Amino acid sequence: MGVPSQELNARRLRFLKGLEDNSVAIVFSGYPKILSEDEDYKFEVNRNFYYLTGVEQEESIALFIKAEGEEKTFLFISPFDETKEKWYGKKLTIEEGKEQSGIQNILLTSSFNSRLEAVLNDEINLIKNVYFDDSEELKIGSKQYVCDYIASLKNRFPLKNYVSFLPLITRLRMVKSNYEVNEFIKAIESTRLGIRSVMAECRGGVKEYELATTFSKVINDDNEYQGVSFNTIMASGVHAATLHYPNPLGTCKQGDLVLMDLGAKHNHYCADISRTIPVGGKFNEFQKVLYEIVLGCNKAVSNFAKPGVTIKELNDLAIEYLSSECLEAGI
Known part of the structure; x- marks a missing residue:
């Protein structure tokens, strides 16, 4: 189940309230990063974009406009591409975008640049501020990062004031709603189930990766394959002295301790806990x-x-x- 529209609308209203008058804000969902010549890393949506839209799809853009006493929000999504859908699965339609985000102004990404330029190019220079996400690692195209895009905007519209919205959205996200607290509770409950299963399997002769695999299976059964919050750390004996122990290839020995640092997630809300247990249970x-x-x-x-x-x-x-x-x- 996605984020309720009422929740998303409240977030967008608070975000718009925090913007100066006569401003636009541009929020990108992101673009997959390359793993190898023929494979990308699993796409992870820009969390600020997800927070404001509830949409996880890559190559999407949200545009917020606050001017002349009016506030408007647009969501831009990718047009239908038969080849991409054949390889990577179905993408959002305009109607699905409306339902998932609660945003009624849904357009295709092919129209984003012209729409933005029309807003910024007005003859009376109404728009003074351009807010953006200045995260250095935010990739928005096959060969483009958000910093590159903002640099190009500055060249075309040098008289605008360019402002990072990260301080604003960080303050907003620090205060959790009842919905968000409940999402954390669900993530924590999945984590609890996973830890109990690891404790039951933790005995001499078991490989560290077997315990990590047990945790992964149990939480995915519970959270419908939403996965772990981060790579699970499962470290036995002296391996626990490496804080971010990366290769769980060791064998658990009777009398040793096992340090686990792990967590499940639910709708991008992540549990994160460390526990140390004895091999064999005592x-x-x-x-x-x-x-x-x-x-x-x-x-x-x-x-x-x-x-x-x-x-x-x-x-x-x-x-x-x-x-x-x-x-x-x-x-």
Whole structure:
């Protein structure tokens, strides 16, 4: 199920409210990046675009116009291409775009440049500001990044004021709606199921990648193949000393610990949790001491966290707690 139209409309209204009068904002969904000569990486939509439109399709563009007391939003999607659809699957129709995004002004991407130039080229120079996403890695064409596109706009319309909308949308996205909180809860529940399955399979002789595969299968069964939040880290024994351990080829040994850093996602809302478990299901006496110290730290930080407390203050508390408890335990 996609993002409800009411939710998307509320987001767009807040976004438009944050723009200066007499402005346009251009938001690109992105373009697939090349993996090899004959394959692209799996496309991941620009999250700012998805936040405002609910659309995941590559090569799409949202255009926001705020001028003369009016606010308009347009969504541009790719035209029908029989060859592309044969190879890569069906794309959105105009009607599907309306239903998925809640935006009624749906046009084809082939008309985007002419539409934008008509807005920016007005004789009375009504539009003063052009807002854009200045993420350096945002690819918007086969050989074009967003910075290239903005540079070309600056050459054609040098009198406009070019402004990044990232500070605005970051502030908006930091405050989560009830819908978003529920999406996180769903992602966390899938993650919980995956971790419980890993715990049941974690025994001597099992490969790290087998545990990672177990996690992936369980969450995909639960979240309808929406996948992991990021590449799963499954590190046993000394491998856990590598924070982003990349190659889970080791074999779990009885008496070792397994560090997992993982998460499931639901409609692009991602869970992210780290847990350490004993191979075979039981901690030895020394591991129990460490576990209780870390658990106590977790509870202390959770209890201290409240509005107004900074990340640095939370981190300082954790360092102080762990240091004092480890010294007291003779570690």
